[in-house]
Amino acid sequence: MKRLRIGSGSAWWGDRVEPARLNAEHGDLDYLCFETMAEATVSAAQVRARRDPDFPGYDTYLDDRMQAVLPGCIKRGTKIISNQGWINPDGAAQRVTHWLRELGARGVKVAAVSGSVITDRVLDLTDTILENGKPTSTLKDSLVSAEAYLGAEPIVEALRQGAQIVITGRVADPSLFMAPMMHEFGWDPSDHVRLGRGIGLGHLMECGSQVTGGYFPDPGFKDMPEPWNLGFPIIEVEEDGSAVITKLPGTGGAVNLMTVKEQIFYEVHDPANYLTPDVVVDFTTTQLEEIGPDRVRVTGIGGKPRTPTLKVSIGCMEGFIGEDMFFYAGPGALRRAKLAKQILEERFKIVGLDAEEVRIDFLGLNAIHGDATPKDLPEPYEIAVRVAARTKTRAEAVKVGREVDGMAVSGIAMTGKRVPHQDRTREIIGVWSSLVPREKVQSSIAIYES
Amino acid sequence: MRVQLQHVAHVRSGDKGNTSNIMAIAYSEDLYPLLKEQLTAERFKAYYGGAIKGPVDRYAVDHLWALNFVAQGALGGGVSRSLCLDNYGKALSAAILGFELDVPDRLANQLRGL
Structure with a gap:
């Protein structure tokens, strides 16, 4: 056998x-x-x-x-x-x-x-975005790549x-x-x-x-x-x-x-x-x-x-994420972290941060599970204040790190911080899904010999 | 007795787009029926509170002692868009370990970690 x-x-x-x-x-x-x-x-x-x-x-x-x-x-x-x-x-x-x-x-x-790559014709071959029901043609301007599985x-x-x-x-x-x-x-x-x-x-x-x-x-x-x-x-x-x-x-x-x-x-x-x-x-x-x-x-x-269809992944440029963190420890770490959060929120208003979403977490308390975190937990000994924002432009995303920089000397007592590194932003390549008739996708094979 | 789910079942989560699937698999055949009875899709969604924005579907595969919860809108818009540090929701399954279940005392010897 x-x-x-x-x-x-x-x-x-x-x-x-x-x-x-x-x-x-x-x-x-x-x-x-x-x-x-x-x-x-x-x-x-x-x-x-x-x-x-x-x-x-x-x-x-x-x-x-x-x-x-x-x-x-x-x-x-x-x-x-x-x-x-x-x-x-x-x-x-x-x-x-x-x-x-x-x-x-x-x-x-x-x-x-x-x-598998069908970027040049994906908008002709597909109709609907599976995740939100909108036409795939709405992705025209942000489209980077599309490939069938x-x-x-x-x-x-x-x-x-x-x-x-x-x-x-x-x-x-x-x-x-x-x-x-x-x-x-x-x-x-x-x-x-x-x-x-x-x-x-x-x-x-x-x-x-x-x-x-x-x-x-x-x-x-x-x-x-x-x-x-x-x-x-x-x-x-x-x-x-x-x-x-x-x-x-x-x-x-x-x-x-x-x-x-x-x-x-x-x-x-x-x-x-x-x-x-x-x-x-x-x-x-x-x-x-x-x-x-x-x-x-x-x-x-x-x-x-x-x-009768193949799944298509459609990658799109959707903007940027700016992200950074700084630290508190010892008795009272949480009260200092809460004031730091308030300062950041006010600073983002002052500098006019134009963001689709801003998230400020207390790492060590609720950063990973968010709203699923149990209430009334004991106060942690150490907390990282971690802030992230999703923006349309890199210039806006950079503001997150710049405001964290400001917390160094203009912030509150006993703020721990990292050495500033890079610009603390990254591009978002969002991925959407659609379906394509399988006969529209032709594979090809090339053989090379050592 | 009333115990946390972590003593009754093991969990793992996976990501696809903005949907997280979180499975809970009973540690024994005897523990599975009470897990299936008590951890409904409604209770699961309620336990996660605002962390799950969309509907939750539950699929049960009895002979594998497994429940698979499919939670839409649980990943902050999807891996690349999410502002959560755990972009993939790899640690998201851990929250349900704290869900409390009623377990008859006669099954105490089948609970793990006690």
């Missing part, structure tokens, strides 16, 4: 690199898959590319990741699927061939999968053409992990039963260590062995789409019913209808069984036919 071993190499752009190297060297993997994109990644990359001609447009850690895993992958014959291409899959694929040549691996085929099929086609490494732009995260299953087991794109299982498994894998003990430990309630040394997950998949989730021996963390359950529902709304480009997944029939240490068997994930 054929069984595939697929490992995780990353769950987001900033993820650790070392566990990917361990999976490549010791995982006995058929495939190693990397997920490196967030909702705003493409738009942020477009903005950066406009200003920085030297920015290549792909994962800024591409070199680190490939140098870490290519030796192990070449030795074992492990294929790589990765969405590190961002807005330049071809550039990323060519960069990978460079590292392959450095390692003496000649004749390796590296595919670049493109076609591709499914697994173009990756499968690249593998069919002999690629050993496939680098993509925007592809739905779980599809990166399902593509090898479709390719190796010959699953048909219309086989929603198997695709449902495969995408469900991809969903469990796409956030990496969140299924092996990451985002999990809570001392005394949910403990984890060696949480500083988490292994990235490995999945063993059979031809019918049933699977075992596990991780390398000797790594920290755990795979158990609790870690898998938490990840089933992560970023899922209706668990009976999880929409992806390849299939609609039904997680409500999932069966889990602990069959050994760090081994959970997953069966019964349901699937329904895919929808």
